[in-house]
Amino acid sequence: MENTEKKIIFSGIQPTGTFTLGNYIGAISNWAKLQEEYNCIYSIVDMHAITVKQEPAKLRQHTIEAYALIMACGVDPNKSIAFIQSHNTNHAEANWILSCSTQFGELSRMTQFKAKSEKHPDDINAGLFTYPVLMAGDILLYNADLVPIGADQKQHLELARNVAQRFNQKYSETFKIPEPYIPDVGARVMSLADPTKKMSKSDENQNGCIYILDDKDTIVRKFKKAVTDSEAKVRYAQGKDGINNLMTIYSVVTGKSFDEIEREFDGKGYGDFKVAVGEAVADHLEPVRTKFAEYMSDKAYIKECYTKGAEAARRISSKVLRKAYKKVGFVID
Numbered sequence: 001m002e003n004t005e006k007k008i009i010f011s012g013i014q015p016t017g018t019f020t021l022g023n024y025i026g027a028i029s030n031w032a033k034l035q036e037e038y039n040c041i042y043s044i045v046d047m048h049a050i051t052v053k054q055e056p057a058k059l060r061q062h063t064i065e066a067y068a069l070i071m072a073c074g075v076d077p078n079k080s081i082a083f084i085q086s087h088n089t090n091h092a093e094a095n096w097i098l099s100c101s102t103q104f105g106e107l108s109r110m111t112q113f114k115a116k117s118e119k120h121p122d123d124i125n126a127g128l129f130t131y132p133v134l135m136a137g138d139i140l141l142y143n144a145d146l147v148p149i150g151a152d153q154k155q156h157l158e159l160a161r162n163v164a165q166r167f168n169q170k171y172s173e174t175f176k177i178p179e180p181y182i183p184d185v186g187a188r189v190m191s192l193a194d195p196t197k198k199m200s201k202s203d204e205n206q207n208g209c210i211y212i213l214d215d216k217d218t219i220v221r222k223f224k225k226a227v228t229d230s231e232a233k234v235r236y237a238q239g240k241d242g243i244n245n246l247m248t249i250y251s252v253v254t255g256k257s258f259d260e261i262e263r264e265f266d267g268k269g270y271g272d273f274k275v276a277v278g279e280a281v282a283d284h285l286e287p288v289r290t291k292f293a294e295y296m297s298d299k300a301y302i303k304e305c306y307t308k309g310a311e312a313a314r315r316i317s318s319k320v321l322r323k324a325y326k327k328v329g330f331v332i333d
């Protein structure tokens, strides 16, 4: 890492349980690919996770698992910086500085805040509201050029850009303005049970959500139950949300174009198609499951990696934070 000519990538994922196929296709599968061309910094964002209620012991376990999972998906801690967010307190400090350049009104417009408040009416805490500011700090602390995310995080990235621009206008050029990196295919993987909704861990119908550690039988079974339509023709078209979603998933895991997929299943029914998608996904994820088990059997190695990652993250972000402290007028030496 730290080839100064390469552009910088930052991204994060919450350790709230095993990643979904949506997390994988929309974001994580790209993290590994980007490592050759960019200086990549990836974080397990445990501080974001506590904006909704977590069981402490489970959060700790999920954080380690999430770290092992990103490695199993190809993130190499020797090529990239991979760290646990709470190990770098600069994120909490940046959050405060940036909060003072963020408007109440703009945070009120965040669709994810509205959705989560509706879902947890008994715990609409301030952290849930200011969450996008913490996320802005994550990105801005590393002068990231690009942020690989799924479509659901686009509004938060837009806010990060606005906050950075506002700070720069107020105090002079300090933060780099990041660009989103959203895949053309797979930016929004939908629930298999209701293809008008995003695939999510919190889906009430667990048949709608594929977890990347699900075994082959489970994956194929869930795909067999996927909601489709009555046309019985595999083609990508408006109004065919279920089939469009399955074609997207199949395209990402096999590398086939939509035209190729339509030809492959010409004259075949949805039953055959669903099984083919399920098997392709399960085969694609098989090495992830194997590597995850290997990493989890060596916790000392995981610890070594995240400790080294946190040191590197602190080193880079301290410089940017110090610059921001100076700009706002704090006495820094």
Ligand code: TYM
Binding pocket: 010, 011, 012, 013, 014, 015, 021, 022, 023, 024, 025, 026, 027, 028, 045, 048, 134, 135, 138, 139, 147, 148, 149, 150, 151, 152, 153, 156, 186, 187, 188, 189, 190, 198, 199, 200
């Ligand atoms: P999180 O943890 O909810 O999701 C991690 C990544 O997975 C993507 N994603 C999806 N992509 C396609 N289809 C889906 N169904 C799907 N579900 C999730 C998300 O878009 C995301 O890229 N706030 C962030 C974490 C974060 C972050 C950051 C990301 C914190 N700081 C800084 C980028 C940069 C979140 O909750 O993602």
